[in-house]
Amino acid sequence: MTVDEILHQYDLKHTGCRKFILSELLQSESALSEEEIKKPFPDLFDRVTFYRTLKTLEERGIIHRIVLNDNSVKYALNGHHPDQNRLHAHFHCGKCDEVLCLQGKTRFDAELPVDFVSQEVFVVIEGLCADCLHQSQPD
Amino acid sequence: MTVDEILHQYDLKHTGCRKFILSELLQSESALSEEEIKKPFPDLFDRVTFYRTLKTLEERGIIHRIVLNDNSVKYALNGHHPDQNRLHAHFHCGKCDEVLCLQGKTRFDAELPVDFVSQEVFVVIEGLCADCLHQSQPD
DNA sequence: TCTATATTTGCAACATTGTTGCATTTGAAA
DNA sequence: TTTCAAATGCAACAATGTTGCAAATATAGA
Numbered sequence: 001m002t003v004d005e006i007l008h009q010y011d012l013k014h015t016g017c018r019k020f021i022l023s024e025l026l027q028s029e030s031a032l033s034e035e036e037i038k039k040p041f042p043d044l045f046d047r048v049t050f051y052r053t054l055k056t057l058e059e060r061g062i063i064h065r066i067v068l069n070d071n072s073v074k075y076a077l078n079g080h081h082p083d084q085n086r087l088h089a090h091f092h093c094g095k096c097d098e099v100l101c102l103q104g105k106t107r108f109d110a111e112l113p114v115d116f117v118s119q120e121v122f123v124v125i126e127g128l129c130a131d132c133l134h135q136s137q138p139d
Numbered sequence: 140m141t142v143d144e145i146l147h148q149y150d151l152k153h154t155g156c157r158k159f160i161l162s163e164l165l166q167s168e169s170a171l172s173e174e175e176i177k178k179p180f181p182d183l184f185d186r187v188t189f190y191r192t193l194k195t196l197e198e199r200g201i202i203h204r205i206v207l208n209d210n211s212v213k214y215a216l217n218g219h220h221p222d223q224n225r226l227h228a229h230f231h232c233g234k235c236d237e238v239l240c241l242q243g244k245t246r247f248d249a250e251l252p253v254d255f256v257s258q259e260v261f262v263v264i265e266g267l268c269a270d271c272l273h274q275s276q277p278d
Numbered sequence: 279t280c281t282a283t284a285t286t287t288g289c290a291a292c293a294t295t296g297t298t299g300c301a302t303t304t305g306a307a308a
Numbered sequence: 309t310t311t312c313a314a315a316t317g318c319a320a321c322a323a324t325g326t327t328g329c330a331a332a333t334a335t336a337g338a
Contacts, residue, residue, distance in 0.1 A: 046288045106249040115269035122263045130254035185317045
């Protein structure tokens with residue numbers, strides 16, 4: 001899936017900021033913060049344009065926001081699982097700050113009070129990724 | 140458990156701001172935002188004092204922060220389950236904005252990549268509480 | 279290819295949330 | 309009552325996100 005294919009599929013204009021953001025996210029294994037997306041060309045687009053573009057992409061369901069427990073925000077492309085079972089799970093490495101989507105690799109279940117309805121579930125696992133684990137515990 | 144008992148137990152001075160925040164949280168069924176805590180006396184304490192006090196209470200393990208998917212933050216008293224299994228689960232009603240702690244009422248399990256270590260898990264369930272459900276679907 | 283138009287973008291200004299440094303006040307121990 | 313570390317208030321700042329408006333641009337149609 002290319003950037004242009006995505007934009008065409010969602011009937012969005014192929015503008016610079018959209019192509020840039022989608023291109024960065026496509027290239028990345030993990031979810032990226034605004035700063036991380038911008039890193040290669042920090043001042044290529046205005047901050048406002050960036051926010052508005054991220055908002056548009058999110059509203060169209062092309063990307064999703066991940067809010068970590070320290071209030072920071074990362075973005076990732078949506079999988080092509082239409083609207084899954086609305087369980088969004090991510091792993092956050094507290095050392096290198098990498099965020100991984102865990103689509104379909106988690107199970108969650110809750111006993112809610114009577115007549116409470118669950119619409120979406122957001123899970124963030126805080127921990128250490130393999131690289132950082134090995135760095136801190138050699139051998 | 141009273142405010143003074145809590146402060147004494149954690150060896151903290153019984154200061155105005157601490158007593159006020161703990162008192163509000165003790166009275167509340169659900170988690171409260173900074174604004175909601177302040178509501179009865181919005182200007183009783185400086186904003187900085189408020190933040191520093193919340194930070195202290197959190198560091199001591201008396202309260203915990205809940206970060207919702209819209210970036211807003213709420214606070215709640217910790218249960219007296221020493222350090223549980225590090226699964227923090229909350230329900231957030233998207234209509235009335237109420238947040239409920241779901242201690243011990245959830246099951247979660249994830250298949251992480253090899254050598255990834257989970258330290259803490261944060262879950263937010265977005266949905267509708269019983270009151271709001273009945274309001275939107277009378278009968 | 280050129281033109282028209284809705285959309286996107288940049289800029290300025292502002293709002294909210296959170297932090298730091300420092301001087302003053304205060305809780306509680308002696 | 310005195311003393312002093314801890315807590316507080318104030319000013320200033322930083323990060324993150326939003327709104328209004330004018331200028332630039334993508335693309336549909338001539």
